[in-house]
Amino acid sequence: TSTTSNRFAHRMLSLHRLIKNNLVSSLLGGHRQTTRPTTGTPVPLPATRLLGNSKTAAVVDVDALLLNSSMPSAATLFPPFFLVAVEAGSFVRGFLLLALYPLLRVLKHGACLKAMAMVSFCGLRRNEAARIGRAVLPKYFFKEAAHVEALAKVAGESPEEVKVAAVSRTFPTVMVEAFLKDYVGFDAVVGREKLIDGLKQTEMKNTCHYPKPMIFHDGRLAFTPTPASALAMYIYFPFAIVLAVVRIAIYTILPRRMTGVAAALAGVRVRVTGAPTSAVDGATAGGRLYVCNHRTLLDAIAISSALGKSVFAVTYSLGRLSELISPIPLLRLTRGREEDRRRMALLLARGDVVVSPEGTTCREPYLLRFSPLFAELADEVSPVAVDERSTMFYGTSTSPIDKCFDSVYFLMNPRPEYSVHFLKPVPTGGQNSSIEVANQVQRVLADALGFTPTALTRKDKYMLLAGNEGTVATKKSN
Secondary structure, eight states: OHHHHHHHHHHHHHHHHHIIIIISHHHHHGGGOOSOOOOSSOOOOOOOEEOTTOSSEEEEEOHHHHTTOSSOOHHHHHHHHHHHIIIIIOHHHHHHHHHTHHHHHHSOHHHHHHHHHHHHHTTOOHHHHHHHHHHTHHHHHHHHSSOHHHHHHHHHSSOTTOEEEEEOSSSOHHHHHHIIIIIIOOSEEEOGGGGGTOGGGSOOOOOOOOOOOOOOOOOSBOSOOOHHHHHHHHHHHHHHHHHHHHHHHHHHHSOHHHHHHHHHHTTOEEEEESOOOOGGGSSOSSSOEEEEOOSSTTHHHHHHHHHTSOOEEEESOOOHHHHHHOSSOEEEOOSOHHHHHHHHHHHHHHSOEEEOTTSSOOOSSEEOOOOGGGGGSOSEEEEEEEEEEOSSBOSOOSSHHHHTTHHHHHHTSSSOEEEEEEOOOEEOOTTOOHHHHHHHHHHHHHHHHTOEEOOOOHHHHHHHHTSSOSOOOOOOOO
């Protein structure tokens, strides 16, 4: 009845307001900051000093800048070790580290470091710890470290014959090596455990890397896990699961005409700008081909919600759970050009199709290279610029197991948001090749979003974050 529906909607709205205002307000407030946090006392820039009597090797102490503090404490050390505990271990391991935090505050610096390292790394495989140092922690240090630009200048201003090593007396090498070598530009990194053997025994060679922008990163946590924020997350976690279940039910069970209002009451916001082009306005028969950038697995669902009708979506990789709970029909692509062309053409003849030519997601304001196959399927395509906002959990992952829960984690955010911007159609005919059309659509979407177009690919992303090409072998049917 209408009375029962109104009561349910009122209770859901009250629950959402309670969570938003009382449990995660401080956590979300931190994400509105656009500048790096600063301490009361400015952190001095590190000085470069020659190693012993050598004239070709120099070292720089970087702890003060990595921690944005000249006086390390349990509070400043907690976030990076918590990220290792959760992302390489589990939320249970992270909760154990959080439970020990009051004890860590009273321990001396050395004992505190040993306790955090033991909880975070005990039992982890070395390659998994290295993956977190390569895929997760660089994003944290980019956001939280002080004077990253000056640190990069220190690493790069030495003469070419002088190799500069970054020295950390706080962090193990595996936690800081990727950030300091690949993004800042140091020739070598000496972590806490290597200091025992002496700096002279450290192999130093020029990696020929310049300071790079942060384009790819992995991990589930979308906020800086200070002790207070981590506690807020664990308090919110049971409510997050309930909210995710309710939001999934809204999109999969309710009639389409009701999902927009119901999802808004449950805290999901989809902001739509621009006017979609109807199929009868275009020159193509059958459905219309919508081409969007790729932020999460929910891109096509957000576009479907904005259109107010069901669409077909094609994807290269999809978790089984995400496939089961999807409210729109999905088609897996094979990465075989002719077979994928055939499958997409059949779908397009039946209705509207949404495709993401990047082939994988990118969290940062960059667009990966567009595959040109879509430009060969229709006389014109409709670009759609999509973006999302995650404040607590990222809805993307490179781990095959974690990928199954990507959509669930996105819907566990307190206020998941999507923006959908319909742009003017782009013709695919004429003298331009499919590659030129793909590049044109990429530039159109980049301009609309304020993103930077790149020539990077799915392979580049997975080789950096997961150490593989991001492909999964499939069984061939006889």
